[in-house]
Amino acid sequence: MATHIDWRAWALSAGLGLLGAPLASAQLQVFACEPEWAALAQELGGEEVDVYSATHPGMDPHHVQAKPSLVARLRAADLSVCTGAGLEVGWLPLVQRRARNARVLPGAPGHFEAAAEVDLLDRPARLDRADGDLHGEGNPHVLLDPRRLEQIARSLALRLQQLDPENAHRHRARWDAFQARWREAEARWSRQSTPLRGRRAIVHHQEWVYLFDWLGIERVAALEPKPGVPPSLQHLSALAELPVADWVVVSPLDDPKAAHWLSARTGAPVVVLPHTVGALDGADDLVLLFDVVVAALLQALR
Ligand SMILES: [Zn+2]
Missing domain, CATH: 3.40.50.1980 (Nitrogenase molybdenum iron protein domain)
Structure with a gap:
């Protein structure tokens, strides 16, 4: 640290x-x-x-x-x-x-x-x-x-x-x-994150549920059929049929192949979010971690 x-x-x-x-x-x-x-x-x-x-x-x-x-x-x-x-x-x-x-x-x-x-x-x-x-x-x-x-x-x-x-x-x-x-x-994040409310996300691992609960983002589905179970082609194919999400969210720890596969088929951008302090450049303490998360979600919408 x-x-x-x-x-x-x-x-x-x-x-x-x-x-x-x-x-x-x-x-x-x-x-x-x-x-x-x-x-x-x-x-x-x-x-x-x-x-x-x-x-x-x-x-x-x-x-x-x-x-x-x-x-x-x-x-x-x-x-x-x-x-x-x-x-x-x-x-x-x-x-x-x-x-x-x-x-x-x-x-x-x-x-x-x-x-x-x-x-x-x-x-x-x-x-x-x-x-x-x-x-x-x-x-x-x-x-x-x-x-x-x-x-x-x-x-x-x-x-x-x-x-x-x-x-x-x-x-x-x-x-x-x-x-x-x-x-x-927190007041700053609330102001900045207004455009994120009501958006829809597909995630790799179910580790963003509290983030989405806070930001009012809808969880559409996860690339892992169950937490810890790798994505299968059958599961991914079913996700590709869903209405297009605003993001496919992965952490730096996830194998991004499945996310990119889905992104290529649906057009939903892949966004890499830091899952902890230090997981991405700039996320060096707890406040900066949330700064990076909010900024990355906003950036991917543009
Ligand atoms: Zn987990």
């Missing part, structure tokens, strides 16, 4: 050094499962946290190898900040078992799940991961709705105060500043 590197750079320039600095042990050690939660924890925790991100923007958070380095990081953590709702079910439980750190297990104050703080969309009547469905507990990709993100941020700020009462006043001040900045940005 850029913010993380900045902090390290600051520590170096302040002559604190990186190894064995007493300050480091005073910081809350944060294990973030995805770059967006690393960015949020860094924004809200400032100098009081040392944030590690288990994944980088080029990795699919559904599929991560439970490497020993992750185990070591979780073992040392005071707080884990993950998505939950089954997003990390393929790897995090294994890392948790191996790390043997009760401070960050479900139910402990050091365990934070973003999805537990908001209303989930696509929540099924019953848990079902049949046929490779990766979203059997409801859609876990809660990041891209600024309203939900504010709820998550508020809860995380409170958790930081709870875990680090000595610095509670600093955490509160950073939360106030974050909320003010966030609301200002």
